[in-house]
Amino acid sequence: MKLLKRLLPLIIFAVLVGFLFKGLWLNPREVPSPFIGKPAPAFSLPLVGDATRTFSPESMRGKVWLLNVWAPWCVSCRQEHDYLMDLAAQGVPIVGLNWKDKAREAASLLAQKGSPYLAVPDDLPGRVGIDYGVTGTPETFVIDKAGIIRMKHTGPLSPEIWAKKVQPLVQELSR
Amino acid sequence: MIPELGHFALILALLLALIQGVLPLIGAQRGNATLMAMARPVAQGQFLFVLCAFLALAWSFLHNDFSVENVAKNSYSELPVIYRLTATWGSHEGSLLLWALILGFWTTAVTLFSKHLPEDMAARVIGVMGLISVGFLSFLLATSNPFLRLIPAAPEGNDLNPLLQDPGMVLHPPMLYMGYVGFSVAFAFAIAALISGRMDAAWSRWSRPWTTVAWLFLTMGIALGSWWAYIELGWGGWWFWDPTENASFMPWLAGTALIHSLAVTEKRGAFKSWTVLLAIIAFSLSLLGTFLVRSGVLSSVHAFATDPGRGIFILGFLAVVIGGSLTLYAWRTSNLSRGGGFAWFSRESLLLANNVLLVAALGSVLLGTLYPLFMDALGAGKISVGPPYFNSVFVPLVAPAIFLLGVGPLARWKQASLPDMVTRMRWALAVSLIVALAVPLMYGDLLWRPVLGLFLAVWVGSSVVMAFLNRGRNARGLDKLRGLPRGFWGMQLAHLGVAVVVVGITVVSNYQSERNVRMEVGDHAELVGYRFVFKGTREVPGPNYTAAQGAFEVTAPSGRVFGITSDKRRYHASGMPMTEAGIDYGVFRDVYVAMGEPLENGAWSVRLFIKPFVGWIWLGAFMLAVGGILAASDRRYRIAMQRGAANAPGGAP
Numbered sequence: 001m002k003l004l005k006r007l008l009p010l011i012i013f014a015v016l017v018g019f020l021f022k023g024l025w026l027n028p029r030e031v032p033s034p035f036i037g038k039p040a041p042a043f044s045l046p047l048v049g050d051a052t053r054t055f056s057p058e059s060m061r062g063k064v065w066l067l068n069v070w071a072p073w074c075v076s077c078r079q080e081h082d083y084l085m086d087l088a089a090q091g092v093p094i095v096g097l098n099w100k101d102k103a104r105e106a107a108s109l110l111a112q113k114g115s116p117y118l119a120v121p122d123d124l125p126g127r128v129g130i131d132y133g134v135t136g137t138p139e140t141f142v143i144d145k146a147g148i149i150r151m152k153h154t155g156p157l158s159p160e161i162w163a164k165k166v167q168p169l170v171q172e173l174s175r
Numbered sequence: 176m177i178p179e180l181g182h183f184a185l186i187l188a189l190l191l192a193l194i195q196g197v198l199p200l201i202g203a204q205r206g207n208a209t210l211m212a213m214a215r216p217v218a219q220g221q222f223l224f225v226l227c228a229f230l231a232l233a234w235s236f237l238h239n240d241f242s243v244e245n246v247a248k249n250s251y252s253e254l255p256v257i258y259r260l261t262a263t264w265g266s267h268e269g270s271l272l273l274w275a276l277i278l279g280f281w282t283t284a285v286t287l288f289s290k291h292l293p294e295d296m297a298a299r300v301i302g303v304m305g306l307i308s309v310g311f312l313s314f315l316l317a318t319s320n321p322f323l324r325l326i327p328a329a330p331e332g333n334d335l336n337p338l339l340q341d342p343g344m345v346l347h348p349p350m351l352y353m354g355y356v357g358f359s360v361a362f363a364f365a366i367a368a369l370i371s372g373r374m375d376a377a378w379s380r381w382s383r384p385w386t387t388v389a390w391l392f393l394t395m396g397i398a399l400g401s402w403w404a405y406i407e408l409g410w411g412g413w414w415f416w417d418p419t420e421n422a423s424f425m426p427w428l429a430g431t432a433l434i435h436s437l438a439v440t441e442k443r444g445a446f447k448s449w450t451v452l453l454a455i456i457a458f459s460l461s462l463l464g465t466f467l468v469r470s471g472v473l474s475s476v477h478a479f480a481t482d483p484g485r486g487i488f489i490l491g492f493l494a495v496v497i498g499g500s501l502t503l504y505a506w507r508t509s510n511l512s513r514g515g516g517f518a519w520f521s522r523e524s525l526l527l528a529n530n531v532l533l534v535a536a537l538g539s540v541l542l543g544t545l546y547p548l549f550m551d552a553l554g555a556g557k558i559s560v561g562p563p564y565f566n567s568v569f570v571p572l573v574a575p576a577i578f579l580l581g582v583g584p585l586a587r588w589k590q591a592s593l594p595d596m597v598t599r600m601r602w603a604l605a606v607s608l609i610v611a612l613a614v615p616l617m618y619g620d621l622l623w624r625p626v627l628g629l630f631l632a633v634w635v636g637s638s639v640v641m642a643f644l645n646r647g648r649n650a651r652g653l654d655k656l657r658g659l660p661r662g663f664w665g666m667q668l669a670h671l672g673v674a675v676v677v678v679g680i681t682v683v684s685n686y687q688s689e690r691n692v693r694m695e696v697g698d699h700a701e702l703v704g705y706r707f708v709f710k711g712t713r714e715v716p717g718p719n720y721t722a723a724q725g726a727f728e729v730t731a732p733s734g735r736v737f738g739i740t741s742d743k744r745r746y747h748a749s750g751m752p753m754t755e756a757g758i759d760y761g762v763f764r765d766v767y768v769a770m771g772e773p774l775e776n777g778a779w780s781v782r783l784f785i786k787p788f789v790g791w792i793w794l795g796a797f798m799l800a801v802g803g804i805l806a807a808s809d810r811r812y813r814i815a816m817q818r819g820a821a822n823a824p825g826g827a828p
Binding site: 002003006007009010013014016017019020021022023024072073074075102103 | 333448452455456459466486487490493494497498501502504505508509545548549551552749750751752773
């Protein structure tokens with residue numbers, strides 16, 4: 001009994017280490033989106049660079065596509081940008097929702113660095129972002145042929161994440 | 176070249192730390208005086224090399240050397256010099272280097288102020304600290320080298336996270352680390368005592384000033400962090416129960432318990448194994464805090480780069496250090512003598528109860544912090560634990576602890592009389608109750624939270640007054656008051672600080688007023704008698720940001736008119752917007768204005784707050800820290816040191 005009492009702190013600590021070890025492989029930032037499996041919320045927004053034209057998700061019916069929520073003021077979006085260019089070159093359809101771009105920098109930035117996007121709808125007030133449950137940038141949604149959201153990735157896309165997580169799903173959905 | 180020299184200095188420091196961590200311990204075990212004598216010079220040398228490494232990194236930051244990856248990622252050519260310096264520890268790598276530097280600093284302090292210690296004790300303490308240093312330095316070199324070059328060099332840096340560009344952030348990390356790492360001294364003393372089996376009053380007298388100093392730095396660090404959140408986050412909040420805040424608060428709770436437990440061990444020889452355990456826990460929680468922040472196990476506002484490789488390294492280190500010391504604890508505490516006995520009502524029993532409550536409160540914070548992780552690891556879903564949990568669990572545990580804080584210092588050691596105590600404190604009880612009921616009634620409602628908070632604050636305050644009256648009665652007059660030991664002054668000041676903090680927290684969380692308004696230029700808004708007129712915004716260029724600075728003219732209920740300016744800054748490099756709240760500070764209230772978002776027609780959404788007594792939170796924290804300084808500089812420690820130095824062969828020059 002006395003020995004147990006003396007060993008108790010060690011035992012508690014051992015359990016704690018077990019959990020902490022497990023915790024290293026979990027991502028606390030990844031909160032499951034309640035939108036998965038639901039139809040992508042409809043919207044109609046003017047395009048960056050040409051406000052006379054609009055984009056709505058309806059127009060992507062029949063395609064598996066990515067909705068990438070980004071903003072010119074977002075540093076990790078810039079980091080992601082180069083890789084998105086690669087993906088676009090491989091023929092992946094990406095739509096870039098320009099989120100809360102108050103400084104109106106998107107057009108010049110894309111002109112300067114090139115655009116990986118099929119279309120860049122302009123969500124200045126951030127309403128569409130709210131409809132999609134966007135908490136920060138970048139976030140990427142995978143939307144299937146029927147317009148259903150199949151996956152949400154929080155944070156920048158990278159070759160590793162694409163190969164492991166996104167590409168298998170896109171291939172399966174495209175079949 | 177300078178970064179390479181820094182890297183090299185770090186490697187040399189690791190080699191010296193290895194020597195420091197091994198040879199003196201062997202020497203102490205075998206009674207080899209030569210090996211033991213190596214402890215001090217090697218430890219000082221190690222500190223010197225870590226200092227060189229640190230200076231090399233600081234030099235790279237000051238000179239905007241963007242060929243160093245760490246600098247390119249965390250600095251910016253337009254960054255003001257003071258923030259370039261603080262950017263040195265703004266990154267993961269830099270903050271670990273600061274950790275190692277401060278560990279070296281504490282170790283060196285031990286080498287200088289340990290002349291009165293028996294040689295084997297000093298060798299063991301310094302050796303244990305050397306082993307900790309080995310862990311941190313190899314972590315730095317293996318996974319987090321701050322001197323990595325970037326080829327080709329970046330033309331411009333990414334800028335320091337704008338959140339960290341605030342005067343509060345200049346001192347917050349070093350203070351916090353001084354506290355965290357400072358507990359390593361008490362830890363090393365505990366381990367040395369466990370190894371040698373000598374756990375007596377002398378051991379606790381040696382540990383006490385070190386623990387108190389570490390604790391007071393931690394207190395200041397936490398207070399600065401909270402002050403920073405108050406100004407910079409723009410919500411007027413000062414504590415968020417964020418995992419990182421909890422990570423610093425848990426060692427503080429353990430340290431507070433340790434200080435009190437050490438007092439009992441020194442004066443009465445009781446609680447020995449409990450004190451040793453607390454010393455281990457306090458430092459373990461500092462390490463755990465480092466792990467939680469560095470590994471990305473918990474999500475928090477402190478978005479440092481996360482990397483499982485680093486996580487595994489720290490976790491392994493944690494397992495060895497804490498697991499090893501707890502094993503040592505289980506193995507060596509069986510032969511401890513029990514120490515002086517005490518009655519169920521005595522200062523010892525009150526301090527024990529206080530300790531238990533503090534540790535229970537600590538447990539509740541630990542559970543709340545790690546609960547999301549536990550649930551996730553068990554596959555029970557993602558949840559988050561927020562302030563409602565902490566407020567409803569933490570307050571009921573801490574409230575009785577604060578009540579006992581009012582009783583303990585007046586109770587006698589060994590055996591106190593409860594009826595006598597009740598008679599002595601009946602006036603304090605009456606005054607506390609009257610204030611606790613009168614003030615909330617003045618505000619209108621009789622809610623239990625303000626009643627409880629004010630009761631506790633006045634209770635503690637009157638207990639401090641009674642303690643001085645007691646001493647004064649026995650000694651006669653103010654003259655004798657000056658003769659009171661500094662330890663007594665320190666304790667009373669710190670306890671009064673607790674009362675002041677409690678007043679601040681209670682009043683501001685129950686009686687603050689707040690309004691979110693849309694204001695166009697010339698609009699006015701009223702809030703509890705204060706009238707705010709929005710005079711418009713202007714562009715103010717900062718060194719590395721541009722601010723939209725809103726100007727407000729405020730008329731107080733007294734008729735006094737003053738201006739407040741509040742910034743919404745946009746940092747050039749990252750484009751990140753930041754709020755810098757405009758605050759008119761006052762003893763009894765802060766007027767707080769934060770700019771929200773710009774709306775159409777030059778209008779802004781603006782958050783207005785009147786925050787009564789909020790400054791008392793930091794004033795109280797300051798009193799706690801000054802109390803710590805007084806207690807640690809008590810005459811009896813200095814005498815012990817001088818006597819020791821005179822006796823020690825080859826003492827201080």
